Amino acid sequence: MRKSFPLLTPLIHGTLVLTLVLAFIGNGSNGSNLFLIPVVVLAASLASSSYGSTALARSFLLGVGLVFATVTLTMSLAAFRGSEAPNAYWVFVVALWLASWKLNETIIRIGDERPALAKASNLMVPVIFGITLLFLWEFIVVGANVPKVLLPAPSDIGVRLANSLPTLWADFQQTFLKAVLVGYVLGCGAGFALALLVDRVPFLRQGLLPIGNLVSALPIIGVAPIMVMWFGFDWPSKAAVVIIMTFFPMLVNTVSGLAASDAMHRDLMRTYAAGPVATLVKLRLPTAMPFIFNALKINSTLALIGAIVAEFFGTPIVGMGFRISTEVGRMNLDMVWAEIAMAALAGSLFYASIGMLERMVTFWHPSMRAER
Amino acid sequence: MAYERGTATMIDFIRYKVWPVLAVVICLLAIWYTAAVVLNTPFQQDKYARANLENVAFTQLVSDTLSQERPVLPAPHQVVEEIYKTTVLKKVTSKRSLVYHAGITLSSTMLGFIIGAVLGIVIAVLVVHSRVLDKSLMPWVISSQTIPILAIAPMIIVVLNAVGISGLLPKAFISTYLSFFPVTVGMVKGLRSPDTINMDLMKTYSANGNQVFWKLRLPSSVPYLFTSLKIAVAASLVGAIVGELPTGAVAGLGARLLAGSYYGQTIQIWSALVVAAVLAACLVAAIGSLDRMVLRRMGVAR
Numbered sequence: 001m002r003k004s005f006p007l008l009t010p011l012i013h014g015t016l017v018l019t020l021v022l023a024f025i026g027n028g029s030n031g032s033n034l035f036l037i038p039v040v041v042l043a044a045s046l047a048s049s050s051y052g053s054t055a056l057a058r059s060f061l062l063g064v065g066l067v068f069a070t071v072t073l074t075m076s077l078a079a080f081r082g083s084e085a086p087n088a089y090w091v092f093v094v095a096l097w098l099a100s101w102k103l104n105e106t107i108i109r110i111g112d113e114r115p116a117l118a119k120a121s122n123l124m125v126p127v128i129f130g131i132t133l134l135f136l137w138e139f140i141v142v143g144a145n146v147p148k149v150l151l152p153a154p155s156d157i158g159v160r161l162a163n164s165l166p167t168l169w170a171d172f173q174q175t176f177l178k179a180v181l182v183g184y185v186l187g188c189g190a191g192f193a194l195a196l197l198v199d200r201v202p203f204l205r206q207g208l209l210p211i212g213n214l215v216s217a218l219p220i221i222g223v224a225p226i227m228v229m230w231f232g233f234d235w236p237s238k239a240a241v242v243i244i245m246t247f248f249p250m251l252v253n254t255v256s257g258l259a260a261s262d263a264m265h266r267d268l269m270r271t272y273a274a275g276p277v278a279t280l281v282k283l284r285l286p287t288a289m290p291f292i293f294n295a296l297k298i299n300s301t302l303a304l305i306g307a308i309v310a311e312f313f314g315t316p317i318v319g320m321g322f323r324i325s326t327e328v329g330r331m332n333l334d335m336v337w338a339e340i341a342m343a344a345l346a347g348s349l350f351y352a353s354i355g356m357l358e359r360m361v362t363f364w365h366p367s368m369r370a371e372r
Numbered sequence: 373m374a375y376e377r378g379t380a381t382m383i384d385f386i387r388y389k390v391w392p393v394l395a396v397v398i399c400l401l402a403i404w405y406t407a408a409v410v411l412n413t414p415f416q417q418d419k420y421a422r423a424n425l426e427n428v429a430f431t432q433l434v435s436d437t438l439s440q441e442r443p444v445l446p447a448p449h450q451v452v453e454e455i456y457k458t459t460v461l462k463k464v465t466s467k468r469s470l471v472y473h474a475g476i477t478l479s480s481t482m483l484g485f486i487i488g489a490v491l492g493i494v495i496a497v498l499v500v501h502s503r504v505l506d507k508s509l510m511p512w513v514i515s516s517q518t519i520p521i522l523a524i525a526p527m528i529i530v531v532l533n534a535v536g537i538s539g540l541l542p543k544a545f546i547s548t549y550l551s552f553f554p555v556t557v558g559m560v561k562g563l564r565s566p567d568t569i570n571m572d573l574m575k576t577y578s579a580n581g582n583q584v585f586w587k588l589r590l591p592s593s594v595p596y597l598f599t600s601l602k603i604a605v606a607a608s609l610v611g612a613i614v615g616e617l618p619t620g621a622v623a624g625l626g627a628r629l630l631a632g633s634y635y636g637q638t639i640q641i642w643s644a645l646v647v648a649a650v651l652a653a654c655l656v657a658a659i660g661s662l663d664r665m666v667l668r669r670m671g672v673a674r
Binding site for chain 1: 388389392393394395396397400444503504507508509510511512515517519520521522524526527530531534535602603606609610613614617625629630632633636638641642644645648649652653656
């Protein structure tokens with residue numbers, strides 16, 4: 001089941017040949033002869049890479065050819081702007097996609113052959129996959145001449161992103177640095193504090209846990225209009241939505257985390273004559289950490305969503321949600337996508353930083369050890 | 373089970389399961405009523421001042437704050453009354469009926485949920501069978517959820533409308549995006565859950581990939597599947613509600629929320645919220661009972 005797709009290499013060669021055939025048939029129409037050089041280079045790198053003795057050499061040869069072909073095609077894209085691309089173009093795009101697939105298959109082999117490079121190859125594969133998707137997006141949008149109001153090309157989005165950094169920064173400050181962070185800290189903090197209290201009272205635990213579980217499944221985001229009514233248009237109302245959204249996952253996870261310590265360990269603490277506080281700090285909180293970090297991670301995405309959606313219900317004229325909803329109305333989709341790119345970047349960095357913190361705090365946990 | 377083992381278990385069940393939950397619910401209701409009185413008092417005082425009423429009795433103040441037309445925080449009984457009025461007393465086809473709006477939201481939730489579940493299962497099967505997909509796609513599946521899709525819901529709906537896709541599908545698309553993720557992650561985990569010893573057994577039977585999949589991997593993934601389906605259906609409902617917010621939504625629970633917030637109809641907002649909550653609870657419960665039924669038929673009753 002772990003075998004690679006055997007038809008892949010013949011398929012790439014087939015599409016490359018088809019590209020040339022189509023290019024010669026369609027000669028005279030715009031830009032058909034543009035394909036000759038990249039096709040030859042890609043075919044040459046594919047052929048030479050099959051002679052490479054190690055996976056590293058094979059990936060390198062294929063990678064160089066692929067990069068060259070992609071760059072050439074990107075530079076020739078200007079020829080197709082404003083008109084439909086010839087058939088040869090589409091076949092070549094398919095060939096590029098298949099070749100990048102092949103490259104990924106080869107790169108995975110590097111990890112098998114040289115375990116020292118396994119980590120790097122595991123990182124490269126998704127990166128190449130992502131870059132491939134971006135280029136496919138670009139090629140398809142430009143080649144099919146998709147209007148900008150439907151789907152802007154990544155290059156347009158990039159230009160827009162670079163040109164409107166001050167606006168984006170102001171939105172980021174308003175939504176992320178104020179609403180999300182404040183709400184996140186207060187919501188998680190309150191959930192954690194209540195969990196510590198609930199933990200001391202078994203009756204409360206039995207009563208609150210089912211309700212907390214139920215509330216976690218509810219569309220809490222619906223309280224956004226109410227919060228906007230209560231706390232006004234500025235960021236405190238968004239922070240309030242974030243607090244409510246992050247509160248329950250934290251509560252439920254911390255309570256079940258605090259219950260996760262072994263009976264044997266608790267007995268040991270008893271034999272040490274440790275009081276409830278010492279048991280909590282030295283045994284039960286550390287055992288609860290994986291659960292708490294689980295909640296922190298879930299909450300990091302929830303917080304961003306909550307703050308942005310709350311801005312749809314009323315906001316001052318700044319903020320990521322505000323920008324998205326107004327620019328959609330003005331059909332400035334490249335600005336919307338720039339905002340999305342920033343939101344995705346902020347969300348991923350937020351998530352990643354919590355993941356790093358988790359590694360530092362729960363280094364002892366089996367799931368962390370297994371990854372090394 | 374409780375009946376078989378006599379009444380002692382029944383009493384225990386009530387004492388340790390039902391009573392604490394009930395007590396907490398009662399506490400929450402009490403807090404809600406108090407908050408309603410406190411939050412609604414300033415407006416009520418204003419009203420008294422304008423009517424030149426002084427020294428209003430406290431009981432009068434309380435009953436007045438709990439029966440305002442557009443309270444800051446409506447009392448629970450007002451919400452219940454509004455729900456009763458808009459569900460039982462209105463015809464189902466009426467645009468003022470919450471059942472009608474809930475039905476619209478439910479239909480796009482279910483459509484998105486079904487597409488999302490199928491998509492999630494397909495991706496999981498591919499990921500389990502292809503190493504390249506596992507290494508290249510899975511990180512992106514996970515990071516796809518850090519993109520606040522709900523935030524771009526308006527754009528997706530506007531764009532899909534421009535392409536000519538309107539009605540249920542755009543809303544369902546957002547539900548799909550939210551619900552495919554838990555299913556993919558859960559199914560990948562489930563399809564990989566068979567023990568090495570079982571996989572080895574299949575190997576000694578010289579089972580091919582297909583047989584291993586249908587006879588071992590798929591059956592052992594079922595519990596994981598249902599756990600993630602429960603999460604997915606809840607996420608799907610959130611997606612449908614938020615999908616109804618933009619484009620001046622016409623119908624659905626999300627539209628009720630938005631209309632309520634435009635016109636300051638707090639009771640309407642709260643009743644839409646409560647109905648959404650009930651809907652979510654019902655959907656999760658339905659998946660849960662399906663889960664139990666299937667597992668019992670498979671002989672793995674818990």
